[in-house]
Amino acid sequence: MARKDRPKFSKESTRKALRVFQFIKPFRVPFGIGMVVLLFSTVAMLAFPRILGNLMDAVKSSSDAEVKYFIQLLIGLFFVIGFSAFLRIYLFGIVAHKSLALLKTKTYQHLISSPMSFFSQKRVGELSSRISADVSLLQETFTITIAEIIRQIITIPVGLFFLVYISGRLTVFIIALIPVIALIGVFFGKFIKKLSVIAQDDITESNKVVDETLHGIASVKAYANEFFEILRYNKSIDQSVATSIKRAKWRGMFIGLIMFVAGSGLMAIIWYGLHMVAINELDPTKGITIGELLQFALYAAFIGVSFGGTADLFSQLQKAIGATESLMDILEEKTEDIALTKSNSIKIEGNLSFNNVNFSYPSRRDIEVIRDISFSVEHGKQIAFVGPSGAGKSTIAALIFGFYKPNEGDITIDGIDFNEYHLSEIRSQMALVPQEVMLFGGTIKENIEYGKPGATDEEIFAAAKQANALEFIESFPEKFETIVGDRGIQLSGGQKQRVAIARAILRDPSILVLDEATSALDSESERLVQEALERLMKGRTSIVIAHRLSTIKNADKILVLENGKIKETGTHDELIKKENGIYKNLSNIQLMAV
Ligand SMILES: Nc1ncnc2c1ncn2[C@@H]1O[C@H](COP(=O)(O)OP(=O)(O)OP(=O)(O)O)[C@@H](O)[C@H]1O
Numbered sequence: 001m002a003r004k005d006r007p008k009f010s011k012e013s014t015r016k017a018l019r020v021f022q023f024i025k026p027f028r029v030p031f032g033i034g035m036v037v038l039l040f041s042t043v044a045m046l047a048f049p050r051i052l053g054n055l056m057d058a059v060k061s062s063s064d065a066e067v068k069y070f071i072q073l074l075i076g077l078f079f080v081i082g083f084s085a086f087l088r089i090y091l092f093g094i095v096a097h098k099s100l101a102l103l104k105t106k107t108y109q110h111l112i113s114s115p116m117s118f119f120s121q122k123r124v125g126e127l128s129s130r131i132s133a134d135v136s137l138l139q140e141t142f143t144i145t146i147a148e149i150i151r152q153i154i155t156i157p158v159g160l161f162f163l164v165y166i167s168g169r170l171t172v173f174i175i176a177l178i179p180v181i182a183l184i185g186v187f188f189g190k191f192i193k194k195l196s197v198i199a200q201d202d203i204t205e206s207n208k209v210v211d212e213t214l215h216g217i218a219s220v221k222a223y224a225n226e227f228f229e230i231l232r233y234n235k236s237i238d239q240s241v242a243t244s245i246k247r248a249k250w251r252g253m254f255i256g257l258i259m260f261v262a263g264s265g266l267m268a269i270i271w272y273g274l275h276m277v278a279i280n281e282l283d284p285t286k287g288i289t290i291g292e293l294l295q296f297a298l299y300a301a302f303i304g305v306s307f308g309g310t311a312d313l314f315s316q317l318q319k320a321i322g323a324t325e326s327l328m329d330i331l332e333e334k335t336e337d338i339a340l341t342k343s344n345s346i347k348i349e350g351n352l353s354f355n356n357v358n359f360s361y362p363s364r365r366d367i368e369v370i371r372d373i374s375f376s377v378e379h380g381k382q383i384a385f386v387g388p389s390g391a392g393k394s395t396i397a398a399l400i401f402g403f404y405k406p407n408e409g410d411i412t413i414d415g416i417d418f419n420e421y422h423l424s425e426i427r428s429q430m431a432l433v434p435q436e437v438m439l440f441g442g443t444i445k446e447n448i449e450y451g452k453p454g455a456t457d458e459e460i461f462a463a464a465k466q467a468n469a470l471e472f473i474e475s476f477p478e479k480f481e482t483i484v485g486d487r488g489i490q491l492s493g494g495q496k497q498r499v500a501i502a503r504a505i506l507r508d509p510s511i512l513v514l515d516e517a518t519s520a521l522d523s524e525s526e527r528l529v530q531e532a533l534e535r536l537m538k539g540r541t542s543i544v545i546a547h548r549l550s551t552i553k554n555a556d557k558i559l560v561l562e563n564g565k566i567k568e569t570g571t572h573d574e575l576i577k578k579e580n581g582i583y584k585n586l587s588n589i590q591l592m593a594v
Contacts, residue, residue: 017324020138023099023106034091038147041084042154044077049302050162051077053295060290088147096142104135107327113335116403117362124215129207130330134323137200141320149313152306159303166296167276167288170269174300177265181258181307188254192315195247197322202240209233255308262304270297337423346421348414348429349379350510350541352400357409359399369395370406371564377541377557379510384544384552386586387561393545394435396561397513400543401427413511431509433533435516435545437496441485444473444499451503459506466535467502468528469495494525501532512542516551549587558583 024031051073058066111127163171213220213229220229273293280287288296353376360368369392377383385393398404399411402423411418413426431451439447448460455463460480464470472495476482484491484499491499504512514533530551546552553572560568560575560583568575568583575583 013325014321016328017321019328020103020324023103024095024142026102027095027098030091031095034088034095034147035150037084037088037091038150039154041081041088042151043158044080044084046155046158046162046299046302047077048074048081049295049298052298053289053291053293055291056294057289057291089143092143092147096139099142100135100139103138103327104131107131107135107330110331110333110335113338114333115336116398118333120361121363123208124211126204126208127330128211129204130326133200133203133207134327137323138320138327141316145313145316145320148309149317152310152313155302155306159299159306162299163296163303166292166299167273170273170276170288170296173265173269173272174303177261180261184254184257184261185307185310188250188257189314191250192247192254193318195243195250196315196319199240199243199247200319200322202236202243206233206236206240209236251312255312258308262308266297266300266304269300273297346425348426348510350429351379351412351414352377352511352541352543353412354396354399355409355412357399357406357411359395359404359406361395361404368407369564370399372409373564373566374409375557375559375566375569377543379541380539381556382537382542382544382552382554384546384555384558385561386546386549386552386558386583387567388586391561392564393561394515395564397432397515397543397545400511400513401430401432429509430511430513431504431507433497433500433504433512433514433536437500439484439491439496439499441483443478443481443483444476445480447484447499448502448506451505451507455506460502463502463506466505466532467498468532469498469502472498492525494529497529498532501529501536505536510540512537512540513545514542515545516547549583549590560586 051070055067055070055074058070108131111131160171163174209229209232213233220226270293273288273296276287277290277293278287280289354373357370357373358368359370360366373396375383385396387393395404399406402418405419413421418426440450445457445460448463449455451463452459457480461470464473464480473479473482514537533551544552544555546555549572552558555572558568558570558572558575559566560581562582568578568581570578570583575581576587578584
């Protein structure tokens with residue numbers, strides 16, 4: 001979310017952020033036990049000044065038995081404190097890691113099930129940083145911040161109670177300090193809070209640069225834009241450093257000032273307290289003992305430290321609320337209806353028709369890219385779309401897959417409205433051979449298997465063979481197990497296409513969409529790909545988005561698109577005869593180019 005759009009930390013945003021607790025719910029038992037342990041250790045900690053003070057008085061009255069008793073009690077107390085610290089850290093660790101893992105998986109599941117319209121409006125870098133940076137911020141909150149806040153919520157009132165109990169008069173000193181400290185807190189807190197939000201956004205911004213440029217590294221290098229990107233990254237890092245330093249300065253001033261005010265307050269208390277101790281020594285019914293003064297000073301210090309940490313903790317909490325809110329925003333987006341299992345309960349024939357379809361992309365509602373398009377293609381037939389760049393050919397492919405919904409008109413498959421089908425079910429009977437084949441970093445086998453997860457080795461072998469891919473796969477020493485992509489072998493354009501064709505063959509779809517590659521292959525490669533494609537198209541409804549007219553001469557129907565409208569329809573032979581026709585012109589241009 002851009003900085004300017006970020007809402008203030010309103011009740012609404014906090015309420016939204018609190019929804020993160022739904023992820024803790026499954027781990028409420030260890031969370032509950034952790035809380036009880038936390039309460040217990042806080043109370044144990046609060047008992048420490050009391051016992052220490054009593055020890056001091058026992059030393060003063062030279063009572064050896066009492067001294068021994070209090071020392072043993074203190075050792076026992078620290079055992080309890082130590083053990084509960086272990087238990088609390090361990091239990092909160094379990095809760096934090098497990099609940100955040102759940103949050104991560106849920107967010108990822110949500111992201112990947114989001115419709116294409118969602119992705120066309122978001123940057124990939126920003127989305128992946130949501131899952132990494134925002135979630136790790138929450139980790140700290142769950143493991144440390146929440147526990148600390150609870151500890152302070154107990155320490156402050158219980159400590160105050162002891163203060164009043166020991167000496168009401170000395171407590172007045174402390175109470176006088178509270179408004180001073182609170183004022184400092186409010187003043188500094190506001191700046192620190194604001195800077196924390198900006199710092200978080202800056203981190204997201206610089207992560208985005210890394211993500212985007214590493215994803216598109218080839219473009220960066222091809223344009224020799226390394227320095228441009230380095231500058232862009234440096235700029236975003238500089239900005240983030242500047243904000244963080246500014247934040248550190250304000251935090252430092254705040255903490256320093258509080259320490260000074262609280263420390264001098266404590267000194268004033270001790271000075272006045274010693275005066276009361278002197279009175280007590282003259283008349284034991286008046287004033288306080290030295291042990292009680294020690295107790296008082298320690299409780300006052302406890303409360304002071306708690307107050308001192310409050311601003312920090314709350315700014316931490318604010319950051320966490322910001323991060324949670326962004327995550328919850330993602331979880332609130334509508335997802336597509338994705339089924340876990342691809343059931344082939346229905347088998348479609350593949351009769352496809354568009355009826356008066358109008359469409360504009362959600363991000364650019366005012367521009368209609370598909371205008372009143374109607375066509376139909378019967379089972380097993382081949383239809384081809386041609387037209388200038390930007391005419392809307394790929395958009396038609398996107399509509400066939402249901403990536404977007406038409407604004408008007410309808411799309412039917414076997415005479416049934418597209419929306420009547422379950423999205424995953426209908427997509428499971430379609431296949432796409434895209435323009436730019438994207439292979440996943442894995443083996444060739446895994447890449448082919450992507451068309452039908454769980455396919456047998458025989459099926460994969462047969463698909464590769466039909467796709468004319470067997471020969472080059474077998475030429476690699478590791479054959480089907482050859483790693484491709486990032487950390488493996490890089491396949492040529494024609495080889496990649498054949499892997500994609502094998503993937504589609506394995507899927508055995510009823511409807512096939514071929515987005516023809518724009519870059520021409522050498523003639524041998526071209527022949528192998530074309531042959532594999534013809535095999536793939538046989539017996540299926542095929543929609544070819546053609547860039548080279550030579551490949552669609554045999555199509556049953558060719559639709560010529562221009563500006564989102566169908567301008568000409570017919571077979572190659574019919575269209576080529578049309579004087580001044582768009583197809584004829586395109587054909588002449590391509591012939592001239594050859
Ligand atoms: N995700 C998107 N959001 C907004 N507009 C888009 C999006 N994708 C494409 N467009 C626009 O829709 C129009 C049609 O684009 P489309 O990709 O369908 O054309 P095409 O005929 O396939 O072009 P090419 O032959 O160059 O691939 C173009 O004006 C394009 O700018």
